[in-house]
Amino acid sequence: MDAALLLLADSRLxxxxxxxxxxxxxxxxxxxVRDLPTLADFLRGRLATAGLVAAGLAAAACAGxxxxxxAEADARTPSPAQRHASLAQGRALLRAARAAWPHPAxxxxxxxxxxxxxxxxxxxxxxxxAQAAAIAAYGAVTGPASAAVRLLGLDPLGVQRVLADLAGRxxxxxxxxxxxxxxxxLPAASAPALDLFAELHRQADLRLFES
Amino acid sequence: MxxxxxxxxxxxxxxxxxxxxxxxxxxxxxALRESGGAVYLVGAGAGPLxxxxxxxxxxVGPDACLAVRSAAASxxxxxxxxxxxxxxxxxxxxxxxxxxxxxxxxxAAAGCDHRALAxxxxxxxxxxxxxxEIVLGRHGERPGRYVSRFDVTYDGLPLLHHExxxxxxxxxxxxxxxxxxxxxxxLAGEDLTREPYAxxxxxVLPLAGPAVxxxxxxxxxxxxxxxxxxxxxxxxxxAGIEDPPQSPPTTRxxxxxxxxxxxxxxxxGGAGRR
Numbered sequence: 001m002d003a004a005l006l007l008l009a010d011s012r013l014x015x016x017x018x019x020x021x022x023x024x025x026x027x028x029x030x031x032x033v034r035d036l037p038t039l040a041d042f043l044r045g046r047l048a049t050a051g052l053v054a055a056g057l058a059a060a061a062c063a064g065x066x067x068x069x070x071a072e073a074d075a076r077t078p079s080p081a082q083r084h085a086s087l088a089q090g091r092a093l094l095r096a097a098r099a100a101w102p103h104p105a106x107x108x109x110x111x112x113x114x115x116x117x118x119x120x121x122x123x124x125x126x127x128x129x130a131q132a133a134a135i136a137a138y139g140a141v142t143g144p145a146s147a148a149v150r151l152l153g154l155d156p157l158g159v160q161r162v163l164a165d166l167a168g169r170x171x172x173x174x175x176x177x178x179x180x181x182x183x184x185x186l187p188a189a190s191a192p193a194l195d196l197f198a199e200l201h202r203q204a205d206l207r208l209f210e211s
Numbered sequence: 212m213x214x215x216x217x218x219x220x221x222x223x224x225x226x227x228x229x230x231x232x233x234x235x236x237x238x239x240x241x242a243l244r245e246s247g248g249a250v251y252l253v254g255a256g257a258g259p260l261x262x263x264x265x266x267x268x269x270x271v272g273p274d275a276c277l278a279v280r281s282a283a284a285s286x287x288x289x290x291x292x293x294x295x296x297x298x299x300x301x302x303x304x305x306x307x308x309x310x311x312x313x314x315x316x317x318x319a320a321a322g323c324d325h326r327a328l329a330x331x332x333x334x335x336x337x338x339x340x341x342x343x344e345i346v347l348g349r350h351g352e353r354p355g356r357y358v359s360r361f362d363v364t365y366d367g368l369p370l371l372h373h374e375x376x377x378x379x380x381x382x383x384x385x386x387x388x389x390x391x392x393x394x395x396x397x398l399a400g401e402d403l404t405r406e407p408y409a410x411x412x413x414x415v416l417p418l419a420g421p422a423v424x425x426x427x428x429x430x431x432x433x434x435x436x437x438x439x440x441x442x443x444x445x446x447x448x449x450a451g452i453e454d455p456p457q458s459p460p461t462t463r464x465x466x467x468x469x470x471x472x473x474x475x476x477x478x479x480g481g482a483g484r485r
Contacts, residue, residue, distance in 0.1 A: 021361060080416060
């Protein structure tokens, strides 16, 4: 894989990803994620739903030629809190990407959802839709996994093992998304529990992460 | 025995202002009856069963008002022959028209392999209430595979694309967790709240377009219905609507049925199904 794409997948990319837990913080608050096995279970479900949808949108944005992707992202994100978080992360990523990979396509891009920005940046950086899908699917679980270390004080080595065990599923999810987009269909897998967690989190008085 | 069935209902606004059902076509296990101002899916026989391919088309003409309900919950079962079952509902709601689609829950039995598809096209100024409830297995039973895809456009733009997959990932705490029943009510086109609301097992989610998705998870179907009802009221009350709009009664006269496709008299109707 191209080094530019590794930079994009890196959690050290200054795009504000560390401020979001992908619904993990409210799941911890609700007591459904407590330890490594419940974290693995949460990430598996998140990958198959929100991860698949993000991977599809990123692949479509990378392939280009499909206007209205932000409306498609909106229609796949019923939770207002999640739409807000996705737009905020899109804005932060666009800012970092414009600095790192100056390109007219990034200057033209207005306020967009995170996967749409990600796919566009991957295209500008010379990547393929399948690679855009892979970075999106990977980010869908690595962000919440880092949040779990901070929130639950889990052993980072144990969390890394959880992620390593998920690697095959991450690849499969990215492949499913890219294949679906090639066939002209954007995935729309929903996660009702994540939707509810996102809204409960927005109401919460005390929180470490924005989402 | 497996079915490829195509049922249809169409309604228009008559000159006297009442809604008239102008087409009511039952086919195979999809039997339709008009009763008390609504059209009911009465379900001739069990199912859907594996291998069934069912389609229902709903058309609501300008300014007409139609309610489609079902007489009982549907039990989604595996068939004797391999292969998934499929139920597609396609609805068009014209400008100024209203569709209420409120079937009873679908129960995903052990071993089922089902795809439910709903495609709803709302013209500008149409209103919609669309309920879907899925029960994950009969008592003490784990469900088979059940995928429910819901695609809605409003005035040509995407409003909601939502696919619930009851599969090996569904028990994840991120998807359905320990819930035994999941459901949604989509309210569109009315004056609705723009403020989200969340409580245990219930979310009232204003969409980016002119609609609210009420979503609920529960340990049983009674609590699920309670939550969806509460969320629906919340979505409307918060917008200052005291009484939800009701469907006016449809006239029973002047219903034309497609020849040879009347429920119960179709050659491949419910009788041969058991």
